[in-house]
Each structure stands twice: as structure tokens, then as C-alpha cells.
Amino acid sequence: MADSGTIFLGMSVGFFGSTQSIAMVLYRGSMAYFNYVNAQGGIKGQRIAIRARNDSYDPDPALASTIACTRNEYVLCLFDYAGISTVTRLVPHLKAFSQDQICLFFPFSRPQPQRKLPYMHYVYNLRASHHQETNHQGGDGVVFVTVRDGHVISVGDWSAFEQ
Structure with missing residues (x-):
């Protein structure tokens, strides 16, 4: 979270490529709700914003985007990631982000790795x-x-x- 009064969420998805339609729906749906919350005064006066990056549904750029989000952009959490290959590539690295208490919220992905030890403590699944x-x-x-x-x-x- 930055000192600017804004809560930043990090998102890396395939805005281009095979998951483009899912990525756009996740982003637009989330922003519609966050815009509503922000119009009501945010969360304790702080706005919610998504720092979204395109990874073209490629695991290596997804990991690089995630590292950039967590190290340089001061996001509160990772949010709305989509797809098996990118999420399963990221999950082992979540342990490294645990020192900053950064977790992945609501990935649009169904595989088991993020649901089992030792990773289940770092991922909050919706699906x-x-x-x-x-x-x-x-x-x-x-x-x-x-x-x-x-x-x-x-x-x-x-x-x-x-x-």
C-alpha cells in the first residue's frame, strides 16, 4: 500500500493472447466494483486501484510482472490472476513474498497446487x-x-x- 491514500492491487494476466477475453472480464468486473466502492469513499477513505500488467498468458512474463509489482509498485496483494500455467508458475514464488505478507487473492484457476501445503497459506481461492x-x-x-x-x-x- 502506498502513502498516497490508495490501496494498490497487483494483477498480471493475458490481456493479449488466448486468455484475453477472460482477462478483460476479470479486469472490467473488478474495476466496476472498485469504482463503486471508491465512489462511496473507498475503504476508510482510501481508494482501490489495480496495477494491471499484460503477461500474454506466458508464465515467465507473469512471474517477472509479479516480481515488479511486489518489489517496485508496493501492492497490498496480488489479485485476479488467470490461467493454469501462469498461476502454477507463480505459486512456488509466493513463499518468497511472504516476508512482505503478500498473498494471491481469487485466481481464476482450478488446479490443486495452490490448494495444498505449503502454498495454500498464500492463496485465497474463490473458484x-x-x-x-x-x-x-x-x-x-x-x-x-x-x-x-x-x-x-x-x-x-x-x-x-x-x-
């Missing part, structure tokens, strides 16, 4: 994991999805075929 989503379907946790012309037409439990 369910792959394992949680498939187990919610019932059965043995393995599901199948049928897609036709880009549309999901059926979802089922794999155990139905084992009988």
Missing part, C-alpha cells in the same frame, strides 16, 4: 478446484462433457458407463 467440481457431480469424480459446435450438449458421470 472450486477441478477435483471439487468433478466430485460435486456425484459418482467417482470423473465426468464427461459432450460439445458440438462450441456448445455443451450433455454432461454426465463416467461411472454410468461402467455398469
Whole structure:
């Protein structure tokens, strides 16, 4: 957090590349809410701002952006990261940021590494994991999805075929 009366959140996502649409939705949705909060006076008088960087959904630039955010831009936390490859590349490095008490909030990613020791103490997940989503379907946790012309037409439990 800077002395300017602004709470800065660090964000590195693929504003260009295969995750562009997800990145834009995450950024715009977050900014819509933060603009609302800021219009109400912020949090104890402090505005919320996102310091967003493009990593083109590439793990190495994502890590470099994250290091720059945490070391040079004085962000309070990391926020709204998206994608398996960038989040799983970043997670082992979160331990190094722990001296500054910097955590990752609400990554749009479902893999397990950020949900297990030793990393789970540094990540606050909003979305369910792959394992949680498939187990919610019932059965043995393995599901199948049928897609036709880009549309999901059926979802089922794999155990139905084992009988």
C-alpha cells in the first residue's frame, strides 16, 4: 500500500493472447466494483486501484510482472490472476513474498497446487478446484462433457458407463 491514500492491487494476466477475453472480464468486473466502492469513499477513505500488467498468458512474463509489482509498485496483494500455467508458475514464488505478507487473492484457476501445503497459506481461492467440481457431480469424480459446435450438449458421470 502506498502513502498516497490508495490501496494498490497487483494483477498480471493475458490481456493479449488466448486468455484475453477472460482477462478483460476479470479486469472490467473488478474495476466496476472498485469504482463503486471508491465512489462511496473507498475503504476508510482510501481508494482501490489495480496495477494491471499484460503477461500474454506466458508464465515467465507473469512471474517477472509479479516480481515488479511486489518489489517496485508496493501492492497490498496480488489479485485476479488467470490461467493454469501462469498461476502454477507463480505459486512456488509466493513463499518468497511472504516476508512482505503478500498473498494471491481469487485466481481464476482450478488446479490443486495452490490448494495444498505449503502454498495454500498464500492463496485465497474463490473458484472450486477441478477435483471439487468433478466430485460435486456425484459418482467417482470423473465426468464427461459432450460439445458440438462450441456448445455443451450433455454432461454426465463416467461411472454410468461402467455398469
